[in-house]
Amino acid sequence: MSDVVIVEELVKRYGDVEAVRGISFGIRKGEVFGLLGPNGAGKTTTIHVIATLLRPTAGSVLVAGHDVVKEAAEVRKRIGIVFQDPSLDWALTAWENMYIHGLLYGLSGEGLNSRIREVLEFVELWEHANRLVRYFSGGMRRRLEVARALLHSPELLILDEPTIGLDPHTRARIWDYIREVRKREGMTILLTTHYMDEAEELCDRIAIMDHGKIIAEGTADELKSLVGSDVIIARFDRPACFQSGPVKECRELPDGRVEFVVENAAKALPQLFEMAREAGLRIIEVSYRRPTLNEVFLHLTGRELRDAPAEGPRPFAMMGRRR
Amino acid sequence: MGFAKAFGVMVYRQLKRFVKARGRLIMTFVQPLIWIFFFGVGMGSVFSFSNPVAESFIKQMFGGLDYMTYLTTGVVGMTVFLGSFISGITVLWDKQFGFLKETLVAPAPRSAVILGRAFGDTLVVLLQATIIALVAKAVAPSINLLGLPGALLYGFILGMGLTSAGIVISLRMTTPESFQVVMNFVMMPLMFLSGVFYPLDRLPEWAKAIATANPLTYAVDGVRYWLTGVSMHDPLTDLAVLIGISAVFIALAVYEFSKATIE
Numbered sequence: 001m002s003d004v005v006i007v008e009e010l011v012k013r014y015g016d017v018e019a020v021r022g023i024s025f026g027i028r029k030g031e032v033f034g035l036l037g038p039n040g041a042g043k044t045t046t047i048h049v050i051a052t053l054l055r056p057t058a059g060s061v062l063v064a065g066h067d068v069v070k071e072a073a074e075v076r077k078r079i080g081i082v083f084q085d086p087s088l089d090w091a092l093t094a095w096e097n098m099y100i101h102g103l104l105y106g107l108s109g110e111g112l113n114s115r116i117r118e119v120l121e122f123v124e125l126w127e128h129a130n131r132l133v134r135y136f137s138g139g140m141r142r143r144l145e146v147a148r149a150l151l152h153s154p155e156l157l158i159l160d161e162p163t164i165g166l167d168p169h170t171r172a173r174i175w176d177y178i179r180e181v182r183k184r185e186g187m188t189i190l191l192t193t194h195y196m197d198e199a200e201e202l203c204d205r206i207a208i209m210d211h212g213k214i215i216a217e218g219t220a221d222e223l224k225s226l227v228g229s230d231v232i233i234a235r236f237d238r239p240a241c242f243q244s245g246p247v248k249e250c251r252e253l254p255d256g257r258v259e260f261v262v263e264n265a266a267k268a269l270p271q272l273f274e275m276a277r278e279a280g281l282r283i284i285e286v287s288y289r290r291p292t293l294n295e296v297f298l299h300l301t302g303r304e305l306r307d308a309p310a311e312g313p314r315p316f317a318m319m320g321r322r323r
Numbered sequence: 324m325g326f327a328k329a330f331g332v333m334v335y336r337q338l339k340r341f342v343k344a345r346g347r348l349i350m351t352f353v354q355p356l357i358w359i360f361f362f363g364v365g366m367g368s369v370f371s372f373s374n375p376v377a378e379s380f381i382k383q384m385f386g387g388l389d390y391m392t393y394l395t396t397g398v399v400g401m402t403v404f405l406g407s408f409i410s411g412i413t414v415l416w417d418k419q420f421g422f423l424k425e426t427l428v429a430p431a432p433r434s435a436v437i438l439g440r441a442f443g444d445t446l447v448v449l450l451q452a453t454i455i456a457l458v459a460k461a462v463a464p465s466i467n468l469l470g471l472p473g474a475l476l477y478g479f480i481l482g483m484g485l486t487s488a489g490i491v492i493s494l495r496m497t498t499p500e501s502f503q504v505v506m507n508f509v510m511m512p513l514m515f516l517s518g519v520f521y522p523l524d525r526l527p528e529w530a531k532a533i534a535t536a537n538p539l540t541y542a543v544d545g546v547r548y549w550l551t552g553v554s555m556h557d558p559l560t561d562l563a564v565l566i567g568i569s570a571v572f573i574a575l576a577v578y579e580f581s582k583a584t585i586e
Contacts, residue, residue, distance in 0.1 A: 048585060054585060074430075086420065088420075089420070100332050101425070
């Protein structure tokens, strides 16, 4: 097995709340693997276990062949992590933050100095190296955290919601860095996100998480093929489902709308209108989409990913301020 | 891997932060000066008599020292006590701002990280203590500054212990409000029942019992010995007790930090 990360039957419980309920997955060397899911799905808990910051309740996690509980120090050497909440020392400069990180990871001397310069130039912060982090914008801080995670050239780079709370411009920039890191250093990357476009844009393989479980896993195309080709979503004056003509699959959604899976929505729509008229149904609303990961999520859970409620405890509420 | 590097870099960080936090810099000097000034001037005037008999009686109460000398040497010890405890508590701020996670996920030995941190903070506090001692010399000329290195050794041991105690408490603490509780119900009584402001031998038994268990008592006594030659206990006893108490706190801090997660 050349998998960089192997997660087997991982369970994490906080009191009586089960944040992660027995998940298994592997991350191959050199790939970008995404955990996609709504807030509270258990993504952050999962990566905190992988990063040795939380002890699993059950199951095992190996990073580059090392157990995260028994060989935590070996695992820590090999990973770089960008947390969802800031973890910089605001009272120090960017350079000082990098320098401290380097020494904590066993680097020093000229090697460390030139590497600091290299990664700060990479995230375009070299000219701000001697400014206090306190005066950095949110985007600059995130870029600095990315640079810091790269400083010791980890085998596995972990990014927890790398673009949350960032403006579109900065977001695109972070995406560029991630692609560039992968190309230049061949690093294996694990990222969590609740943005479908981010998962689709960056990840080779995606695991969709919901309520502490992985409900689907594969490439974006594989996941979309779970839904079929196109999806029509309609609301009638009363719930109704029909499965004839172009409709390959039909089911009622919890919110009262009906989902039709069809080969080609543009051609199926007129036929669907006709069928509804014949059945005496009044159409209140209708829309169609080419399948996105959101449709996959909707298909698997009956809820939209974008408005899935935040659930479960925020495990590190104690650690950071809520935003 | 890299125990010395990790230890060193945490010392570096604590010193850097100290130099950059001007507010804290100023407050840590001003507070003991306020004690010396108001307590010294106020109580000093109560205890000064023109009658030589009364004068010598008072001096006898303070081990042969005039009140200003007695007080200021105590304040040197107190500065270390409060300063290092509050430094330890700043781990809470690292929790709040997330920097603690950065140190927890690093491969550096956790013991090195936490000991380096305590050491750096203790150095800062000893610098403050030195400045207080110089101020004390100005208002109480009989103080012997040649004893300062000896006094600072006691301060160092107390500082390492109290920083560690602060670290343990802040690792366990869930809300910053508990800090006030600890300050008011633990630190303040310990400060008053330590011989900084008045001798302990005439206190009621329960207060004496607290003073006997109080690390600050031994630090104040030891510091006073080195700066004036007057002490309640044998200075070696002071040293032994201080080392014992601090070792327990340091061991606890290393243990707590080694098994810290972010739950």
